Amino acid sequence: MGNVLVYAEHAHGKLPKATAVAVTAAKEAAAKMGGGDVILGLFGSDVSGLTDAAGKLGVSKVATLESPALEHHAADVAAAALKAIAEATDCDRVVFASTSKGKDIAPRLAGAMGASIATDVTGINDDGSIERPMYAGNAFATVEMHGDKKVLTVRTTAFEAQADEGSAAVEAVGADISAPANAIQFVSVEETKSDRPVLTEAERVVAGGRGLKSGENFTTVLEPLVDALGAAMGASRAAVDAGYVPNDLQVGQTGKVVAPTLYIAVGISGAIQHLAGMKDSKVIASINKDPEAPIFQISDFGLVADLFEAVPEMTEKVKGL
Numbered sequence: 001m002g003n004v005l006v007y008a009e010h011a012h013g014k015l016p017k018a019t020a021v022a023v024t025a026a027k028e029a030a031a032k033m034g035g036g037d038v039i040l041g042l043f044g045s046d047v048s049g050l051t052d053a054a055g056k057l058g059v060s061k062v063a064t065l066e067s068p069a070l071e072h073h074a075a076d077v078a079a080a081a082l083k084a085i086a087e088a089t090d091c092d093r094v095v096f097a098s099t100s101k102g103k104d105i106a107p108r109l110a111g112a113m114g115a116s117i118a119t120d121v122t123g124i125n126d127d128g129s130i131e132r133p134m135y136a137g138n139a140f141a142t143v144e145m146h147g148d149k150k151v152l153t154v155r156t157t158a159f160e161a162q163a164d165e166g167s168a169a170v171e172a173v174g175a176d177i178s179a180p181a182n183a184i185q186f187v188s189v190e191e192t193k194s195d196r197p198v199l200t201e202a203e204r205v206v207a208g209g210r211g212l213k214s215g216e217n218f219t220t221v222l223e224p225l226v227d228a229l230g231a232a233m234g235a236s237r238a239a240v241d242a243g244y245v246p247n248d249l250q251v252g253q254t255g256k257v258v259a260p261t262l263y264i265a266v267g268i269s270g271a272i273q274h275l276a277g278m279k280d281s282k283v284i285a286s287i288n289k290d291p292e293a294p295i296f297q298i299s300d301f302g303l304v305a306d307l308f309e310a311v312p313e314m315t316e317k318v319k320g321l
Contacts, residue, residue, distance in 0.1 A: 001033075001034030001035055001036055001092060001093075001148070002036055002090040002091055002092040002093075003030075003036040003037045003038070003039050003060075003089060003090055003091045003092070003093075004026045004027075004029050004030045004033075004036055004037070004038050004039065004091060004093045004094070004095060005026075005039050005040075005041045005063075005082070005085060005086050005089065005091035005093070005094045005095070006019070006022045006023050006026045006038060006039070006040050006041060006059065006094075006095050006096075007019075007022065007041055007082060007094065007095070007096045007097070007102060007105065007106075008040045008041055008042040008043075008050075008054055008062075009022075009096075009097060009099060009101050009102065010042070010044070010047070010050055013049050013050065014050075014053075015050060015053050015054060015057075016099075016198070016201065017156070017161050017200075017201045018097035018099050018102070018156050018200070019040075019057070019097065020057055020161035020162040020163075021097055021154065021156045021159050021160070021161045021162070022095050022096060022097040022102075022154060023038065023040065023057045023058060023059060023162040024159045024160055024161065024162045025095050025121070025124070025152070025154040025158075025159045026038045026093075026095040027058075027162075028124045028159075029093055029095055029124055029152065030093075032124050032125065032126055032127075032128050033093060033124065033128040033150070034093075034128070036091075036092075036093075037059075037060035037061065038058075038059045038060055039059060039060055039061045039062070039063055039089050039091060040054050040057060040059045040061070040062045040063065040168070041063050041065075041081075041082055041085040041086070041089075041091075041094075042054050042062055042063065042064045042065075043064065043065040043066065043067075043070050043078070043081040043082070043085065044066065044070050044071070045066060045067065045068055045070050045071035046066060047064050047066060051064065051170045052167075054168075054170075055166075055167045055168040055169070055170060056164040056165065056166065056167060056168075057162050057164070057165070057168075058162050058163070058164075058165035058166060058168075059168050060168060061089070061168050061169055061170075061171055062168050062169070062170045062171070063085050063088065063089050063171050063172075063173050064170060064171070064172050064173065065081050065084060065085055065172070065173045065175055065177065066172070067081070067175075067176075067177040067178075069177050069178050069179055070177060072186035072189070073101060073104075073186075074179065074183060074184050074185070074186055075101075075104040075105045075108055075184060076108060076179065076180055076183040076184055077177060077178075077179050077180075077183060078101075078104075078105045078108075079105050079108035079109040079112055080112070080177055080180075081175070081177050082094065082105065082109050083109060083112050083113060084173060084175035084177065085173050085175075086113065088173045088174075088175070089171075089173070092115075092148050092149045092150070093149070093150045093151075093152070094106075094109060094113075094115075094150075094151045094152070095151075095152050095153075095154060096151070096152065096153045096154070097153065097154060097156050098119065098120050098121075098153040098154060098155050098156060098257070099156070099200075102153050103119070103153055106119070106151050106152075106153045107151075109151055110151040113149050113151070114147075114149060115147065115149035115150055115151045116145045116146055116147045116149070116150050116151070117150070117151040117152070117153075118130050118132060118143055118145055118150070118151075118152050118153075119132065119152075119153045120132050120133060120153060120154075120155050121152050121153065121154045121155065121158070122140070122154075122155050122158035123158065125142070128144075128145075129142050129143060129144045129145075130142070130143050130145065130152065131143075133155075133276070136253050136272045136273060136275070136276040137253075137275070137276040137279065138272070155257060156200060156257065157257055157258065157259035157280050192246065192248060196226065196227075196231070196232050196233060197230070197231070197232045198232065199232045199233070199234055199248075199249065199251070199256055199258060200256050200257070200258055202231060202232035202258070202260050203260050203261045203262070204229050204230065204231035204232070204260055204261065204262045204263075204264075205231055205232050205233075205234050205251070205258055205260045205262070205263050205264070205278075205281070206222060206225055206226045206229060206231045206232075206233060206234070206264045206266065207233070207234030207235055207236065207249075207251055207263065207264070207265050207266065207268060207278070208222045208233075208234075208235055208236070208239055208244075208245075208266045208267055208268070209235070209236040209238055209239050209265070209266065209267040209268030209269065209274075210236065210238040210239055210242060210244075210267065210268075210269075211266070211267020211268065211269075211288065211289070211307055212239065212244065212266065212267045212307070214244060215243065215244040215245060217244075217308075218233075218235075218239075218244055218245055221307070221308060221311050221312065222266060222311065224312070224315045225264075225266075225311055225314060225315040225318065228315050228318040228319050229262075229264075229318055231262075231264075232260075233245075233249055234249055234250075234251040234256075234258065234278075235249040235250055235251065236250070236251065236252065236268045236271070236274045237250055237252050237254065237255065237271075237273055237274065238269075238271075240255075251274060251277040251278050252271075252273045252274040252275075252276060252277035252278075253272075253273045253274075253276040253277060254273065255277055256277060257276070257277045257278075257280075258277060258278055258281065259278070259280040259281050259282070260281050260282070261281075261282045261283065262281070262282070262283050262285070263278050263281035263283070263284045263285070264284075264285045264286070264287070265278075265284065265285070265286040265287070265288075265295050265299070266286075266287050266307050266311060267287070267288060267307045268286070268288070268293075268295055269288065269290065269293045269294060269295060270286075270293055270294035270295025270296070270297070270298070271294070275294075275295075275298060279298050283300050283301070284298060284299045284300050284301075285299060285300065285301040285302070285303075286299040286301070286302045286303070287302075287303045287305060287307050287310050287311065288302075288303075288304065288307070289304065289305060289306055289307070290304075291304045
């Protein structure tokens with residue numbers, strides 16, 4: 001077997017926690033799926049400012065590839081870059097975090113490499129088989145991956161983030177990367193800027209549901225509690241579908257998967273789709289006026305109350321601490 005390559009996701013000159021999580025999973029893949037070194041694949045139009053941080057992630061080597069074609073995220077071009085890095089570094093297994101970018105690139109890379117692929121992996125067994133959730137996390141499958149080449153995307157809440165460790169050598173990979181004729185074309189990007197923690201990395205999350213009744217109530221009722229706790233804001237799919245908040249706040253099977261130390265669910269009934277995205281949180285507290293709401297079945301603390309009275313009162317209590 002060859003080595004294991006990790007996709008080094010990055011944005012705004014930083015490596016997110018997801019990349020460190022992918023390194024941990026890659027080390028397990030190396031140990032349980034045939035050995036080899038763990039190599040970080042870092043690419044973009046200019047990645048010189050990221051190499052020091054990348055080298056501290058406990059990998060054997062950082063392989064970089066720079067090209068003007070990699071200035072913006074385009075999955076087809078990114079897959080071509082990773083394929084070139086994998087070939088140059090003798091990597092036959094590639095590990096991604098199950099982020100939006102990771103899930104966008106991974107299947108394209110698997111197709112280009114002729115590799116088998118397993119998505120949303122939550123564990124790697126000693127025999128090399130992998131564990132992944134099914135039916136919104138209500139069942140887990142044990143999957144055997146065939147073939148020499150394998151691509152994995154790993155759930156970021158299932159593995160610990162790799163701590164800073166050492167300083168790996170950096171090696172530039174020479175490859176001519178260009179967009180295929182039928183590739184997706186970059187047009188523009190619009191980002192929501194916030195001083196709050198990133199939802200998928202926050203230690204505390206306060207999420208609102210349809211019970212908040214309007215987007216204005218997210219602002220006037222929920223946001224003060226979010227800010228008092230120094231938390232990230234989340235939302236249920238019902239709240240997003242109703243147009244109360246943008247979909248980048250959605251927690252659930254078709255949204256973001258989080259596992260903070262504290263998760264507070266406000267006005268969320270607890271549909272299976274939502275539970276799949278937050279049930280691994282360390283402590284779950286819920287506020288709902290319906291005592292039969294399914295969310296209470298997985299909550300460590302539950303308050304049956306009108307959220308429009310309970311949340312402002314809780315906010316004042318937190319501010320007084």
